[in-house]
Amino acid sequence: MSKVLVVDDDLALARALGINLRAHGYEVTVVHDGRGALDRVAHFHPNVVILDLGLPDIDGVEVLQGIRGWSSIPVIVLSARSTSAEKVEALDAGADDYVTKPFGMAELLARVRAAVRRGTPGTGEVAEPVVTPDFTVDLDAHRVLRDGEPVRLTPTEWSMLEILVRHSGKLVSGKQLLVDVWGPAYETETHYLRVYMAQLRRKLEPDPARPRYLITEPGVGYRFQA
Amino acid sequence: MSKVLVVDDDLALARALGINLRAHGYEVTVVHDGRGALDRVAHFHPNVVILDLGLPDIDGVEVLQGIRGWSSIPVIVLSARSTSAEKVEALDAGADDYVTKPFGMAELLARVRAAVRRGTPGTGEVAEPVVTPDFTVDLDAHRVLRDGEPVRLTPTEWSMLEILVRHSGKLVSGKQLLVDVWGPAYETETHYLRVYMAQLRRKLEPDPARPRYLITEPGVGYRFQA
DNA sequence: ATCCGGCATCAAGAAGCCGTAAAGAACGAT
DNA sequence: ATCGTTCTTTACGGCTTCTTGATGCCGGAT
Numbered sequence: 001m002s003k004v005l006v007v008d009d010d011l012a013l014a015r016a017l018g019i020n021l022r023a024h025g026y027e028v029t030v031v032h033d034g035r036g037a038l039d040r041v042a043h044f045h046p047n048v049v050i051l052d053l054g055l056p057d058i059d060g061v062e063v064l065q066g067i068r069g070w071s072s073i074p075v076i077v078l079s080a081r082s083t084s085a086e087k088v089e090a091l092d093a094g095a096d097d098y099v100t101k102p103f104g105m106a107e108l109l110a111r112v113r114a115a116v117r118r119g120t121p122g123t124g125e126v127a128e129p130v131v132t133p134d135f136t137v138d139l140d141a142h143r144v145l146r147d148g149e150p151v152r153l154t155p156t157e158w159s160m161l162e163i164l165v166r167h168s169g170k171l172v173s174g175k176q177l178l179v180d181v182w183g184p185a186y187e188t189e190t191h192y193l194r195v196y197m198a199q200l201r202r203k204l205e206p207d208p209a210r211p212r213y214l215i216t217e218p219g220v221g222y223r224f225q226a
Numbered sequence: 227m228s229k230v231l232v233v234d235d236d237l238a239l240a241r242a243l244g245i246n247l248r249a250h251g252y253e254v255t256v257v258h259d260g261r262g263a264l265d266r267v268a269h270f271h272p273n274v275v276i277l278d279l280g281l282p283d284i285d286g287v288e289v290l291q292g293i294r295g296w297s298s299i300p301v302i303v304l305s306a307r308s309t310s311a312e313k314v315e316a317l318d319a320g321a322d323d324y325v326t327k328p329f330g331m332a333e334l335l336a337r338v339r340a341a342v343r344r345g346t347p348g349t350g351e352v353a354e355p356v357v358t359p360d361f362t363v364d365l366d367a368h369r370v371l372r373d374g375e376p377v378r379l380t381p382t383e384w385s386m387l388e389i390l391v392r393h394s395g396k397l398v399s400g401k402q403l404l405v406d407v408w409g410p411a412y413e414t415e416t417h418y419l420r421v422y423m424a425q426l427r428r429k430l431e432p433d434p435a436r437p438r439y440l441i442t443e444p445g446v447g448y449r450f451q452a
Numbered sequence: 453a454t455c456c457g458g459c460a461t462c463a464a465g466a467a468g469c470c471g472t473a474a475a476g477a478a479c480g481a482t
Numbered sequence: 483a484t485c486g487t488t489c490t491t492t493a494c495g496g497c498t499t500c501t502t503g504a505t506g507c508c509g510g511a512t
Contacts, residue, residue: 084330091336096344097323098337104310110317111324118322118344154488171368190469191491198471209471218469218498219381220368380499416458417502424460435460444458444509 002116003027005046007037009056020105034058038066042183048115053079061093068094070179074115130165132226134206137165151203160196164224173221228342229253231272233263235282246331260284264292274341279305287319294320300341356391358439358452360432363391377429386422390450399447
């Protein structure tokens with residue numbers, strides 16, 4: 001099920017969008033300002049963002065740039081204004097689509113479908129579980145098995161493991177982990193990495209003191225080795 | 227340079243689009259019917275297609291479906307009609323964007339930029355590992371293998387190696403290395419180069435005393451020889 | 453033959469980063 | 483309101499990496 005984040009300070013419109021999207025099978029979160037938008041993108045991990053440019057706190061284009069600083073998720077921009085300059089500015093800031101109010105709900109839904117379709121290249125693929133001699137990570141089922149027993153991971157632990165496994169074999173920078181798990185504001189809080197890596201190792205590694213799967217690349221980041 | 231295919235039976239409009247796109251650095255091909263469009267997509271390999279729905283021979287939506295049968299290239303649909311049903315049909319048929327005539331050229335150019343930006347993820351950089359008889363450097367995975375075993379490199383060592391490998395075969399001046407690794411302020415600290423080149427050779431060269439891959443060019447700089 | 457500059461190698465102190473444990477704060481469920 | 487879980491924050495020891503200086507080697511110039 002695709003997840004949609006609706007960002008609009010027009011409460012009636014936001015509500016209408018939420019109802020319609022949910023009726024078409026989307027999981028929807030609604031926020032009404034730019035700050036909330038950035039936070040929700042980081043933690044809700046939507047497949048698509050519908051962003052009204054007329055927000056109370058931050059300029060919509062700035063919100064867009066903020067998102068684009070670390071994510072390539074599709075963003076559909078809504079605006080009451082329809083001058084060419086407005087559109088060009090939003091599109092060049094990284095918007096995927098620009099819709100002028102008023103708009104038909106059917107059209108917006110179609111644009112959401114188009115955005116989702118683009119945003120998940122190779123959709124339909126069933127992620128194969130990643131198997132190691134000591135444990136198995138099933139991203140699809142959101143589950144880790146060790147000796148046939150499920151391992152209890154907290155949401156944050158899972159989130160880190162998921163990112164590392166998705167980049168299996170490749171190096172993931174500490175910054176990227178922080179941004180993807182905690183959001184752009186946490187870019188420098190490197191101590192989180194140490195704490196949670198230690199947790200994951202304690203739960204997954206046969207010998208946590210000498211990691212075999214969750215490898216540290218000093219000064220740069222971490223790597224999952226299958 | 228990005229390539230754009232313009233499909234429109236309105237000769238004046240097609241010509242105007244061609245001129246504007248070329249003025250902005252795109253390579254443009256223009257066709258006036260659906261049959262030609264399908265042929266050109268197959269052989270011209272554009273990065274983006276601008277498709278007018280009102281074609282003389284084949285219905286525009288069918289052209290779109292034909293393209294989508296075997297290609298995921300971004301398609302921007304143009305149409306004089308702006309009913310919601312039309313838009314929904316085109317978007318669901320696989321269009322990436324829907325623009326209603328009349329439109330501003332600046333806006334269309336912005337939408338083309340957005341489509342090109344989206345359309346080429348990973349098309350450019352698929353960094354193949356650099357293989358030598360003694361070791362392998364995988365820039366993408368940020369990793370060096372020797373006899374199948376990963377070689378531990380410090381951040382600075384990796385940084386130097388990366389620069390040399392990216393300029394594989396070519397000479398890199400000492401100054402350039404210093405600036406790229408340590409920053410502009412270290413431009414004259416040639417001492418660092420010797421220390422770290424020695425480290426790299428010790429870790430990578432079969433006979434560090436007689437380097438085969440990390441070559442010194444006396445008085446100028448260094449070179450990576452694959 | 454000797455001098456000199458650029459290069460390679462080694463070693464040691466300083467600085468910074470990583471792993472670990474543990475305690476307080478926030479949150480949700482009963 | 484209380485309990486248990488998870489998140490956040492702090493402190494410290496150990497280890498890696500960076501930086502710097504000393505020393506030896508080689509080739510070209512005097």
